[in-house]
Amino acid sequence: MTDSPKRGFARRASQLTPFKVVDFLDAAMARQAAGEDIIRMEVGEPIFSLPAPMAAAAHHAQSNTHQGYTSSLGMPALRQAIAHFYAQRYGIDLDPARVIVTTGSSAALGMVCDLLLNPGDSLLLTDPGYPCNANFVHRCDATPVRIPVVAENHYQPSPEDIQRHWRNDTAGLLVASPGNPTGDMLSRSALTALHGAVTQHGGTLIVDEIYHGLSYDEASEVSVLELTDDAFVINSFSKYFAMSGWRLGWLVAPEEALDPLRLMTQNFHISPPSLAQHVALAAFEPECIALFEARRAELRARRDFLVPALRELGLRISHPPPGAFYIYAGIETLADDCEAFCWDMLARAGVSITPGTDFGHFQAHNHVRFSYTAEPLPRLEQAVERLAKVLARREI
Ligand SMILES: Cc1ncc(COP(=O)(O)O)c(C=O)c1O
Incomplete structure (x- = not known):
């Protein structure tokens, strides 16, 4: 049998770009599995338990x-x-x-x-x-x-x-x-x-x-x-x-x-x-909607803590973000490579955040994204303390 040339994959497969947050998510979880205490601020999903009526609906439908x-x-x-x-x-x-x-x-x-x-x-x-x-x-x-x-x-x-x-x-x-x-x-x-x-x-x-x-x-x-x-x-x-x-x-x-x-x-x-x-x-x-609204208030409290606290660390936040659960912050005075910065913060502060380069090209290398949905307020306070310590010791 003669070898026919191997067919390649379609061009569109090579155009796909990685979803970088997943690399940080995997790395953060691997560190957690190895026993490290990682504060998770890279994830873009709310981590809350399932409200009782929804759990009951799942049980009822399943049965x-x-x-x-x-x-x-x-x-x-x-x-x-x-x-x-x-x-x-x-x-x-x-x-x-x-x-x-x-x-x-x-x-x-x-x-x-x-x-x-x-x-x-x-x-x-x-x-x-x-x-x-x-x-x-x-x-x-x-x-x-x-x-x-x-x-x-x-x-x-x-x-x-x-x-x-x-x-x-x-x-x-x-x-x-x-x-x-x-x-x-x-x-x-x-x-x-x-x-x-x-x-x-x-x-x-x-x-x-x-x-x-x-x-x-x-x-x-x-x-x-x-x-x-x-x-x-x-x-x-x-x-x-x-x-x-x-x-x-x-x-x-x-x-x-x-x-x-x-x-x-x-x-x-x-x-x-x-x-x-x-x-x-x-x-x-209504019971679930009331709970989602209470969570919205909780998320607002997290945002209201983080914006001034991160600014205090030297991150540039032009205005408090009005929605979602993210803060997109400039790191110009702290680093010139957001990916290296995020890996460094993960390794040395145990705080997992996402590099701006995940979201495009424009001024991306000097931005990072903080997500405040996965960790409660005391953990976010701890994250800021840890970042402050590491940044104080750090040379750009
Ligand atoms: C702006 C935006 N659109 C769409 C999605 C996809 O979400 P899902 O497929 O979970 O509905 C996401 C996920 O983070 C998002 O941030």
């Missing part, structure tokens, strides 16, 4: 129902509950038919990109932004075009940015509000202006609202659904509802997109996880 496939768009009762949630929170009359329950918002992001992007197209993203977005675009053989965003504009793009970065092949813009890694938000007027700028070019606006429910101060969360029916909305049970491991999210789509999305989800996922949907349904019970 009484067959955990088979559900409707590929999600259980009708859950789609109805999500639509009702929009009525309660935002006063929006949302047709449940426009709600598609997905396997985490990751599946929703993938499907929207699959729907909107032809090979050779481009999609505008923010820099910094959620690292996986660029890879969803690569998966379509399309190009992510990153718009550098600055603290002065709340780390969000402006209509002028859209004008400047729009190309003939641009299909639209994906923004997150509150965003990851900055926690910054789009006001109603900023969101309206962005929607106007995108539609003026004949493009599509996608808004990732996964951190809705987690905003502090007076900053009000505006859903793009309050402004228009022609945008795509990404959301999830992973953050406010603290169900990250259950892998459940949702997508609200314009009516004309429902048919192709139904075919995609049928073919690519068959259905979202059944047990998770029963649990998510219970998440809307």
Whole structure:
């Protein structure tokens, strides 16, 4: 038999970029497993126990129902509950038919990109932004075009940015509000202006609202659904509802997109996880919502402690982030390589944080992200003490 040349992998596989936080997460967990006391500030998921009504729903569903496939768009009762949630929170009359329950918002992001992007197209993203977005675009053989965003504009793009970065092949813009890694938000007027700028070019606006429910101060969360029916909305049970491991999210789509999305989800996922949907349904019970709101207050207290404490250590934080559970901080006066800085802090302070380079290129090397969702306030105080000690001894 003659050896035929080995076929390589598709080009898109080589375009994938790593999700660096996972390297830090793995390293932090390995140190913990080896008995080290690591303060976890790299993880982007809330670590809270399952509220009793949700645990009861899981138990009941497991004992009484067959955990088979559900409707590929999600259980009708859950789609109805999500639509009702929009009525309660935002006063929006949302047709449940426009709600598609997905396997985490990751599946929703993938499907929207699959729907909107032809090979050779481009999609505008923010820099910094959620690292996986660029890879969803690569998966379509399309190009992510990153718009550098600055603290002065709340780390969000402006209509002028859209004008400047729009190309003939641009299909639209994906923004997150509150965003990851900055926690910054789009006001109603900023969101309206962005929607106007995108539609003026004949493009599509996608808004990732996964951190809705987690905003502090007076900053009000505006859903793009309050402004228009022609945008795509990404959301999830992973953050406010603290169900990250259950892998459940949702997508609200314009009516004309429902048919192709139904075919995609049928073919690519068959259905979202059944047990998770029963649990998510219970998440809307008043007792659970009250608990999520108490957690929101707890997260605000953590943020309010950390912002001044980190500034005191020399980290640059332009303004307290209004939402999510992240602080995106400049380390210009402390180090010139964020990855080396994060590895150093993990090894010497036992504090695990994420390098800015996970979130893009623009000024990334002198930023780091602190997540304040995994550890209670006393542990965060301890983290600051440890960092202070190490930084006092450290030479750049
Ligand atoms: C902005 C943003 N969008 C989407 C996701 C994906 O989340 P999931 O698939 O758990 O819903 C994340 C996860 O951290 C995120 O930060």
